[in-house]
Amino acid sequence: MLILENLIMKYGSGDLALNGVSLRFDKGEIVALIGPSGAGKSTLIRCVNRLVEPTSGSIDVNGKNIASLKGTELRRARRKIGMIFQEYALVERLTVMENILSGRLGYMGFWKSWFRKFSSGDVAKALNLLERVGLSEHFDKRADALSGGQRQRVGIARALLQEPDLLLVDEPTASLDPKTARQIMRLIKELCSERNLLAVINLHDVGLAKMFSDRIIGLRKGRVVFDDTPDELNDTILTEIYGEEDWSGSADKKKVSAQVREHKHMESMDYALAND
């Protein structure tokens, strides 16, 4: 349902962020996109809803080439693509309810949205989602009065209220603690499988990627270097994606225990000298 073909993105600064990416995604897949900083993960998902303009290549969503759309056509395509951001990107001075309901903007006229005249159907759906993400009692709070985890839940509800066909998620957990991060990932996964949604999720945390995705794509310097199930991801491949590193951490452990032994030795010497 989402097909990228030979996608190339060159920023004005000369950075070749995507260097010929071709990928195919199906309905209902949860895909994790991993890769070192600067690999082009954010660029890739931002090309899909055209927050950045790809230099060349095609982006096919449900048989329509997004890359060539303009104006109203582009907005119609965008409302079927939900997006969740790392820093939540809520409108800080609007309430939780206004933020969630802004997922319906693409479906209504300007004056109705200006006077906040959302249809009762939209409001009911928003309240449902609010309950689903566990924020019912916070509906009238301003977004800047919420914690990080709560904000991300609002972000998720806003994206889902669009009734999208696919979900683009850019590092949803990067600013959250490990427990909240897992809860948020679980929530996204559940909501997607309920709706049979495709989700493309950028992740820095390989552990989370393995835990929650059906498929992992490794990106390096704007190229796909790995595309398989999480089970196939091993240390050799991680090195290929991220570069040389000690993945199991065994060398560090050895070093640390050596230091500890050294320290113990010094202490006993101190003790011996003090009692001399």
Add this chain to the structure above:
Amino acid sequence: MPLMKRNGAVCWVPRDSKKQLVIWFGWFIGIMLVFLCWQSISAKTMWVFAADAPEQLRLMLMRMFPPKLEYMDKLWKPLWDTLNIATLGTLLGVIIAVPVASAAALNTTPSKRLVRPLAMVILVSSRSVNSLIWAILLVTIVGPGILAGIIAIALRSIGFVGKLLYEAIEEIDKTQVEAVTATGAAPAQVFSYGIVPQIMPAFAGISLYRWDINIRESTILGYVGAGGIGLNLSSSLSILAWSQVSLILIAVLITVVASEWISARVRSRLI
């Protein structure tokens, strides 16, 4: 080149010596300028007149005191006019400033080549002409009275409010705007959901601040026939009715203090 080697040790100085020299030279020029200006002023002043300034001040204060309180009956109407000129002028100016500011801000302008320079020209020309000059021009165009005052205040406010507002628009958080764009919202909706909430506090603060300034400015517009209490001030001065002048000055003072108090209160509520 703030890091240097001196006697083998690395030391850090905020400026290198060339820059330091330029700064000293700047000070030298500045002091020379003050000296020259003083000489010129001194040569053109008749010190005989300046010498009895304290005596003249004492005489003027004596004639001003006590203020002629009965005159207040004739001041209520012009005072009310003054408030109206300031308030309606600010309102009109703000209404025009919003579209001009969004045309001038880099991140909202419809065209950087054509519309933005045009908006900039509007802002600069509005700001470079004093309200009093605008009033003189408008009295000749629309005739004397409140209308000229309102338009004069509005014209001057466009530049002030517009400039500060477009700077506020350029400083907003881009990701909030992106998030609204990503929902498929139309440009006008992106503006009203992504940008308006972010600039609202700045907008309210700027408008109130300008209203405050406009109250002060509108007290002198009557001097050139653009309505308000300035007319009474000019006529009282021309007939040397010092006790009326002092009453007018007190009335203006109270109005200005009250308006500053109100705008400070409202602003602290909003932010």
